[in-house]
Amino acid sequence: MRRLIISLVQSINGSFAEDGWSTGVSTDADFRRFLALRRSANAIIIDRRTALNPQLPVINAAGKTLEHTPVHVLTESDPMSLQAELDARGLDYRARHFSPATITEVAASLPTAPSAESAPTDEAVLLCESGPNLAFRLLEHYPGAELHLSVSPRYLRTPGSHFSGLEAAIDLHLIDVRTEDDQVFLRYERG
Numbered sequence: 140m141r142r143l144i145i146s147l148v149q150s151i152n153g154s155f156a157e158d159g160w161s162t163g164v165s166t167d168a169d170f171r172r173f174l175a176l177r178r179s180a181n182a183i184i185i186d187r188r189t190a191l192n193p194q195l196p197v198i199n200a201a202g203k204t205l206e207h208t209p210v211h212v213l214t215e216s217d218p219m220s221l222q223a224e225l226d227a228r229g230l231d232y233r234a235r236h237f238s239p240a241t242i243t244e245v246a247a248s249l250p251t252a253p254s255a256e257s258a259p260t261d262e263a264v265l266l267c268e269s270g271p272n273l274a275f276r277l278l279e280h281y282p283g284a285e286l287h288l289s290v291s292p293r294y295l296r297t298p299g300s301h302f303s304g305l306e307a308a309i310d311l312h313l314i315d316v317r318t319e320d321d322q323v324f325l326r327y328e329r330g
Contacts, residue, residue: 142264143264144265148289150293150295151292154295166292182245184266185273186213190230213237218235239280242265314326
């Protein structure tokens with residue numbers, strides 16, 4: 140079975156994105172980790188919303204490190220109409236209908252050797268760069284999937300989020316990490 144890594148970043152209060160994408164949540168350290176994960180990937184998995192977001196850069200645009208890395212867009216809607224929309228936008232992404240078996244099919248389609256852009260390794264890696272809904276579905280249906288959760292030391296509230304009625308972006312500093320029975324306890328103070 141191929142390795143599946145699901146990479147999520149969220150703010151300390153659980154916001155997954157600001158203005159529809161995670162760079163509003165990420166820190167420089169998180170972004171460096173994200174790039175390292177991306178460079179190790181033989182294929183990227185995203186959802187329809189991520190693929191069609193005009194604010195997001197094209198993952199495998201010409202001249203980028205990941206130019207030859209396949210990008211699979213998993214959707215529960217009609218993959219043929221989505222593929223037509225992706226093609227019309229000039230996105231070299233592959234639309235696939237999502238079912239519990241889809242991720243296994245995508246994994247099986249990967250070459251056994253890493254792509255030229257990937258870091259040297261003997262295993263093929265699929266990297267999911269999508270939101271919590273697709274992450275949940277992949278964790279539910281792919282045994283051995285790994286969730287890499289980065290918790291950003293920011294408390295966010297924006298008009299597009301569903302949290303408290305106060306707008307805020309408060310930077311925090313980590314002062315302690317403790318684990319107990321696989322639960323991680325993080326202590327922060329205001330920066």
